[in-house]
Amino acid sequence: MTGEWQEWLTTAAEAIALVVITTGLLQTAFYIVQLVYAGAALARRPPIARASVLWRRYAEEAPPVAVLAPAYNEEVTIIESVNSLLALHYPDFEVIVINDGSSDRTLETVVSHFGLSRVERYHDTKVKHQPIRGLYAASRFPRLLVIDKENGGKSDALNAGINVARMPIFCSIDADSLLEPDALLRAVRPFVEDPHLTVAVGGTIRIANGCRIDAGRVSHVRLPRNFFALIQIMEYLRAFLMARLALSTMQSLTVISGAFGLFQRQTVLEVGGYTHGTVGEDMELVIKLHRLLRERKQDYRINFIPEPVCWTEVPEDLTVLGRQRARWQRGSLETFSRHKAMLFNPRYGRVGFVGFGNILLVDVIGPLVEMLGYILVPTLWAVGLLSLEYLLAFLAVTFTLGIFLSVSTLILEEIELRRFPRSRDLAVLTVIAVLENFGYRQLANVWRLRGWWQFMRKQQGWGKMTRKGFARP
Amino acid sequence: MNGLEALWFGSLTLAAFSLMIMAGLMITRSFSVYLASIRETERKRLVAVLLGQDSLPVTPPPPLGLSRKLCLQLSVEMIQLVRGEDRVRFIAAATAMGVAERLRHQLDSGSPGVRLVAAEALAHFPDDKSRQRLRLAIDDPNPNVRIAAALSLAQVGEPPPAAELVYKLGIGTSENSLLAVSLFRDVAERRPDELKALLVDPNIPAGAKAAVIESLSASSDYTIVPMIVSLAGEEEDPRHLTRYLRALGKFGHPAGEPAIKRGLQSRHWEVRATAAGAAGRIGLVALAPNLRQLLGDPEWWVRFRAGEALRTTGIEHLRDVASSGTEPARTAASKILAERGLE
Numbered sequence: 033m034t035g036e037w038q039e040w041l042t043t044a045a046e047a048i049a050l051v052v053i054t055t056g057l058l059q060t061a062f063y064i065v066q067l068v069y070a071g072a073a074l075a076r077r078p079p080i081a082r083a084s085v086l087w088r089r090y091a092e093e094a095p096p097v098a099v100l101a102p103a104y105n106e107e108v109t110i111i112e113s114v115n116s117l118l119a120l121h122y123p124d125f126e127v128i129v130i131n132d133g134s135s136d137r138t139l140e141t142v143v144s145h146f147g148l149s150r151v152e153r154y155h156d157t158k159v160k161h162q163p164i165r166g167l168y169a170a171s172r173f174p175r176l177l178v179i180d181k182e183n184g185g186k187s188d189a190l191n192a193g194i195n196v197a198r199m200p201i202f203c204s205i206d207a208d209s210l211l212e213p214d215a216l217l218r219a220v221r222p223f224v225e226d227p228h229l230t231v232a233v234g235g236t237i238r239i240a241n242g243c244r245i246d247a248g249r250v251s252h253v254r255l256p257r258n259f260f261a262l263i264q265i266m267e268y269l270r271a272f273l274m275a276r277l278a279l280s281t282m283q284s285l286t287v288i289s290g291a292f293g294l295f296q297r298q299t300v301l302e303v304g305g306y307t308h309g310t311v312g313e314d315m316e317l318v319i320k321l322h323r324l325l326r327e328r329k330q331d332y333r334i335n336f337i338p339e340p341v342c343w344t345e346v347p348e349d350l351t352v353l354g355r356q357r358a359r360w361q362r363g364s365l366e367t368f369s370r371h372k373a374m375l376f377n378p379r380y381g382r383v384g385f386v387g388f389g390n391i392l393l394v395d396v397i398g399p400l401v402e403m404l405g406y407i408l409v410p411t412l413w414a415v416g417l418l419s420l421e422y423l424l425a426f427l428a429v430t431f432t433l434g435i436f437l438s439v440s441t442l443i444l445e446e447i448e449l450r451r452f453p454r455s456r457d458l459a460v461l462t463v464i465a466v467l468e469n470f471g472y473r474q475l476a477n478v479w480r481l482r483g484w485w486q487f488m489r490k491q492q493g494w495g496k497m498t499r500k501g502f503a504r505p
Numbered sequence: 506m507n508g509l510e511a512l513w514f515g516s517l518t519l520a521a522f523s524l525m526i527m528a529g530l531m532i533t534r535s536f537s538v539y540l541a542s543i544r545e546t547e548r549k550r551l552v553a554v555l556l557g558q559d560s561l562p563v564t565p566p567p568p569l570g571l572s573r574k575l576c577l578q579l580s581v582e583m584i585q586l587v588r589g590e591d592r593v594r595f596i597a598a599a600t601a602m603g604v605a606e607r608l609r610h611q612l613d614s615g616s617p618g619v620r621l622v623a624a625e626a627l628a629h630f631p632d633d634k635s636r637q638r639l640r641l642a643i644d645d646p647n648p649n650v651r652i653a654a655a656l657s658l659a660q661v662g663e664p665p666p667a668a669e670l671v672y673k674l675g676i677g678t679s680e681n682s683l684l685a686v687s688l689f690r691d692v693a694e695r696r697p698d699e700l701k702a703l704l705v706d707p708n709i710p711a712g713a714k715a716a717v718i719e720s721l722s723a724s725s726d727y728t729i730v731p732m733i734v735s736l737a738g739e740e741e742d743p744r745h746l747t748r749y750l751r752a753l754g755k756f757g758h759p760a761g762e763p764a765i766k767r768g769l770q771s772r773h774w775e776v777r778a779t780a781a782g783a784a785g786r787i788g789l790v791a792l793a794p795n796l797r798q799l800l801g802d803p804e805w806w807v808r809f810r811a812g813e814a815l816r817t818t819g820i821e822h823l824r825d826v827a828s829s830g831t832e833p834a835r836t837a838a839s840k841i842l843a844e845r846g847l848e
Contacts, residue, residue: 057512078621084585087627089656090692092681152842154812156805198809213539224680228744266521421509428516436516439523455534462527 033070038463045408045417049163056429058447059393063437067444073281074448075435079373083214084123088107094220095227096124097294098202100193102186107208113207116248118175122216126175133162133183146173153177153196159305161191168207186290187306187313192437197297206291208345210240210250215341219294222335231296231321234280234288235341236272238451239265241348241388246389250343255457258348262464268346269441273338273449275390280336284387286322288334290314292342299324310370312363319371322383340451354479361483364395367485382452399480402430406474433467438465538776544575552581554598573607580604581626596629596785605630609638617647624650628657636663643673654714659691667692667699667717668706677713685713697726704732711740713746722752731758737764743773754783762789769795774804781807785814795820800826800834808833812841821846 081089084442098116103110110129117127131139142148148168162184169177181192190204201223203216210217215235222230242256256262279285288295290313305318308315325332347353368391375388409426412418429463442461446452452458538591580599584592601603608630611623622721627635642654643665651674658664667689670676676685691702700717702708709717714736721729730753737749750768753761768780768793781799784792796818799811815823815838827838827848842848 051507053512076617077544078618082582082585088585089625089684092687095683136694151842154837154844158805198703224684226685228681248646316544341533421507421513424513428513432513432516432520436519439520439527443523443526443530445817446527446534457539458527458531462524483598 043059045280045412045470046422048404049409049412049418049422052409053422053425053429054481055393055397055401055428056405056433058378059304060437062390062393062435063196063274066111066274067437067440069278069281070449071444072275073277074444077338079163083217086214086217087121088381090217090220090224091123093202094123094217095223096126096199097122097216097220098193098197098199098297099125099209099216100126100190100197100202100204101127102189103138103207104132104183104186104189105134105136106136106378107134107138107141109208110138110142112248113143113174114146116210118173119213120211120216121213121250122200122220124199126177126197126199128177128179128197130179130181130189130193132181132185137178139168139178143168143176146170146176148176148178151177155196155198156301157195158301159194160308161195161305162422164192164196167196178206185308187308187310188492190313192306194297194300196359200297200471201294202297202300203292204290205342207234209291210248210343211292212341212343215292216294218339219292219337219341219453222333223294226333228434229331230335231299231325231332232288232318232334233294233337234276234285234293234334235337236290237268237291237342237344238340239268239346240343241346243343245391253451253453255452255460258480260350260353260472261346261348263468264346264353266438266442266461266465266468269445272336273445274437274441276336279387279390280334282382282386283333285334285336286383286387286389286391286494287315287320287382288320288336289342291344310358310363310366312367315363315367317371319367319374321473322380322387323374324378325372326347338449350475354475354482356487357476357479358483360481361395361399364391364485368392368396395480399477399484401488403481405430405475409437412492415437415492434473435466436467438468441465469488509569511734537802539832547575548579550755551576554602573603576602577604577607580632581608584629589629600630600632603622603836605632607636611639612642612645612650620645620647620650622651624653624657625629627654628660631661636661638664641668648674648680652680652682652688655688656684656691659688662695663693664688664692667696667703671709671713676716677710681712683717684721689717692724693720693724697721697724701729704729704736711742711745715745718752719748720844722755725755727758727760730756730758731846734761734764738767743771743776746771746773746776750779750783754779755784757787759789761787762791765789766792766795769799773805774802777802778806778810781810781814785810785817788817790818793822797826797834800837801831808837809841810835816841816845816847823847 035364085113099120099479100115101113104329106113114127114129129142149169150166151169153167162182165180165182167179169175179192181189194202201220205211219233222233239256239371240250240263241258241261243250243256244252244254255265276285299321300317303317303324307316307320323335347356348457368388372382375392377384405426409418409423413420413423439462441467442458446458533678566823576823580595580602584599605627606767608623608627611619612619613624620642624639626641627705629781636658639654639658643651645651645654655665655670655674670688674680674685700721703717704714718733733749740749746768749785750765753764764833765780765783768776769784771777771780777799780798784796793815796814797812799807802808802811812823823838823842826834830838
C-alpha cells in the first residue's frame with residue numbers, strides 16, 4: 033500500500049514537473065521564433081535614414097498629425113515638454129496638451145508662458161470623456177492647443193484629445209515621453225507607404241535613465257547606474273526589439289506602448305476611443321482595433337518600427353517598479369478577459385492564434401506555472417519524489433534558456449542596430465542579462481502574481497507613480 | 506541521456522554559445538572603436554579633399570588609405586547637406602573619386618537595403634551611366650528600390666514615362682504609396698500630356714488615376730477639370746472619389762460643381778465631407794443650400810466641413826441655423842461662427 037502510495041506521489045510529482053517544464057519550453061520556443069522573426073525583419077528593413085533624407089522623401093506627402101499630450105500635475109516640466117513637442121521636425125502637426133484636472137498650476141503655467149487665451153473650437157463628441165472646461169490657444173503658437181478638462185485619467189484625457197483633434201492621424205504620448213525630433217517623420221512611414229492599410233504604428237521606446245538630457249532631448253546616450261534601471265534595459269530590448277517587432281511581422285501585434293503610438297483617428301473613433309476602467313488602455317485599444325477590423329473582414333496593418341522614437345524614464349525604486357509591473361499584469365489580464373472570445377478563434381486569424389496565444393502563454397498561465405515550479409520542483413526533488421533530471425530541466429527552462437534569450441537579444445541589437453555607444457556598455461548589459469535570471473526574474477513573478485490577485489479582486493486604480501525626474505545638465 | 510537531461514545540456518550549450526558570441530562582439534566592438542578613431546582622421550582628410558582645400562589627388566582610384574566605403578558615405582552625406590556651388594564641387598570631387606561608379610555597382614548588391622541607398626544616392630550624380638543604371642533599377646525585384654530609382658530619375662530631370670511607372674511599379678494595384686504622387690508631380694512638370702493620356706486609358710487602375718489627378722492638381726491646367734468630373738461620376742470607391750474631389754477643390758474651378766454636388770449626396774460620409782470642403786474652397790455659392798442641409802449630418806466631419814464651406818458660400822445660412830436651427834446643426838453653426846469670431 034505504502035509502495036503504491038509512493039508510486040502515486042512520484043507520478044503526480046512528475047506530472048506537475050512536466051507541466052511546469054512544458055510550459056517553460058513552449059514559452060522559450062515561442063521566444064526563439066520571435067527572435068528569428070525579429071532578426072529577419074531587421075535584416076530586411078531599409079537602412080535607418082538620416083533626418084534630412086526622411087524629410088526629402090516624406091515631407092510632401094506626410095499626412096497631418098495631432099500629438100496628444102495628457103498632463104496631470106506637470107507644473108514643473110510642462111513648459112519644457114511643450115517646447116520640445118513644438119520643435120518636432122514634421123511638416124504639418126498640432127500639439128494638443130490635455131490638462132486632466134491637475135490640482136497644481138499646470139494649466140496656469142502653460143497659459144501664461146505661451147500667452148494663451150480662451151478660444152472656441154467646434155469639435156467632435158463621439159468618444160466619451162469628462163467635461164471640457166475650456167480650450168486655450170494663441171495666434172503666436174498656431175500649432176498649440178490646450179484642453180482643460182475635469183480629471184478622468186489618462187484614457188479619458190486622450191479621448192478628449194481625440195475628439196478635439198482635426199488631423200487624420202493622432203500620436204498619443206505619455207506626459208514624460210521625450211520624443212526624438214524626427215520621431216513623427218520616422219513613424220509616419222507606414223502611413224505614407226501603405227495609406228489604405230495602415231491603422232496604427234508603434235515605435236521603439238528607450239530608457240532615458242542615466243542619459244544626458246538637454247532642452248527636452250536626449251543628447252548623450254549613457255547607461256543608468258541603477259541596477260533595476262539596467263535590468264529594465266534588457267527587458268525593454270526583449271519587449272521591443274524581439275517581441276513587438278516579431279509580432280508585428282506576424283501581423284499579431286497586440287500592444288502599442290502608451291508612451292508613443294500613431295493611430296488613424298477615424299478607426300479609433302469607430303472602436304469608441306480608449307476604454308475607461310482599465311489600466312491596460314494601450315493594449316485594450318489595439319485589441320479593439322484588431323477585433324473591429326477582423327470582424328469587418330477588412331485588410332489592415334498594425335505596424336511596429338524598430339527605430340527608436342521615444343525615450344522614457346523607468347522606475348528605479350523596487351516598490352514603484354513592483355506596482356508598475358503588477359499594474360501591467362492586471363492590464364493584460366483585463367484585456368484578455370474582455371476579449372477571450374478571440375482566443376484560438378479562426379474568425380480573428382493570426383491575432384486569435386498567435387497574439388492571444390502569446391498573451392495566454394506569457395501573461396495568463398506563465399506567472400502561475402512558473403511560480404508553482406519555483407515552489408514545488410525543488411521541494412519535490414528535496415523530498416525524493418523527483419529525480420535530478422527534472423530539477424535540471426526546470427533549471428534549464430527558467431535560468432539557462434533565460435540567459436540564452438536575453439544574450440541573444442543583445443546580440444541582435446549589436447549586430448543590427450549598435451545603439452549602445454561603448455563596448456563597456458555591452459559588457460555591463462551582458463552581465464545584467466545573466467544576473468537578471470537569478471533573483472530579479474523570480475521577484476518579477478511575484479509582482480505579476482500580485483497583479484493576478486488584484487485582477488481577481490477587480491481592484492482599480494494606478495497606484496502612486498513616483499518619478500525621479502530626468503537628469504539635466 | 507534522456508530528454509530532460511538533453512534539455513539541460515542543450516540549454517547550457519545554447520547559453521554558453523550565446524555568451525561566446527557576445528564576447529566576440531565585444532572584442533569586435535573594442536576593435537571598431539579603434540578603427541573609428543582612424544576613420545575620423547580619414548574623414549577629416551576627406552572633407553578637406555571634397556572642399557577642395559587639400560591637394561590630395563582626386564582622380565580614381567580613391568586616394569591611398571582612404572576607405573572606399575567612408576568616401577562613399579561621406580560624399581553622399583555632404584552633398585545632401587549643401588547647395589549651390591559647393592554642391593557642384595562636392596559632386597565633381599566625389600565623381601572623380603569613383604563614388605558614382607561604386608553606387609552603380611551597389612545597385613547589383615544582394616541586399617535590398619544597400620540597393621535602396623544606392624538608388625537614392627545616385628540622384629546626386631546625373632551622368633549618363635548613372636541614369637542608365639537607374640532606368641534598369643526600375644525593374645528591381647524590391648518595390649522600395651523600384652520607387653527610389655524612379656524618384657531619383659525624376660530628381661535628375663528624367664522621370665520615366667508615366668505609363669511605364671504605372672505598370673512597372675504597380676501603382677494603383679500593388680503599390681499604393683503616397684510617394685507615387687510625388688513621382689507623378691515630377692512627370693507633370695515636364696510632360697503633363699503623358700499623365701492626361703493615362704486619365705482616359707481604361708486599362709489604368711483607379712488608384713493610379715487618383716494619384717495622377719492629385720499630382721496634376723498643383724497645375725493650373727483647367728482642361729483636366731471636365732475629365733475629373735467625368736471620372737468622379739463613374740467612381741464608386743470612396744478612397745479614390747475623395748482624392749478626385751480634393752483635386753477639384755485644389756483646382757478651384759467652378760466647372761467641378763456637378764461632381765461636387767453629387768459628392769455632397771454620397772452615402773459615404775468621407776465623400777460628403779471632402780465634397781463640402783471642395784465646395785468651400787471653390788466658393789460654390791449655388792451649393793449653399795446643400796451645405797446647409799449637411800450641417801445636420803450625423804457625422805461630425807461632414808458638419809464641420811459644411812460649416813467651414815458656408816463661411817465662404819453663404820454665411821447667412823450659418824447665422825440662420827445658429828439662431829433657429831435644430832440640433833446638431835445649430836451647435837455646429839454657432840460653434841463655427843464663434844470659433845471664427847463671426848457670431
